[in-house]
Amino acid sequence: EVQLVESGGGLVQPGRSLRLSCVASGFIFDDYAMHWVRQAPGKGLEWVSGINWNSGTFGYADSVKGRFTVSRDNAKNSLYLQMNSLRAEDTALYYCVKDPGWFGEFYYFDSWGQGTLVTVSS
């Protein structure tokens, strides 16, 4: 069974940094692309970032480009999101998401974690 467990969320002041982590199990992690998707309270879904199986391909939403960096450590079955220069509008539940795409490239989102909540406020 696929399991994705996020951690690292919390309350942070505007302008500060936070690093989210996701530990994966139940599948061969380095065979698949991974993503971060967020959901602000009471709002819809927003794709934040994605990374292919070997960290050769990245993608970012315009709203986070230049501030957030996605990375992965296949030896640790882990996905990360480094979030810098945080803003109030980054407040959201951040989901770690697995992509079933062929050859570890981007396709769609087939398994989701339960999310970790990031609150940006002074």
Add this chain to the structure above:
Amino acid sequence: DIQMTQSPSSLSASVGDRVTITCRASQSIRSSLNWYQQQAGKAPKVLIYAASSLQSGVPSRFSGSGSGTDFTLTISSLQPEDFATYYCQQSYSNPRTFGGGTKVEIK
């Protein structure tokens, strides 16, 4: 960026009803369209990928159709567990984008 527009934003329906939700892309995305269901307080779950392919384990009352810019999700006979919010999402290009969601409520 490709904009995804869903309609309606909400609807009320009864158990057993046939429900149709539409999604329009701002440019052609071929068949690169996926549908997700999010029940209250839970993570989203994929229902349909590549416009019309049913994800493993998803009941056959869910179906998807369309290509290019116009797509539909149909629930043939609404069940109590189907009251949820539904999102379309394009996987044609980065940045991946979602529609605004359609909340299906009990009439």
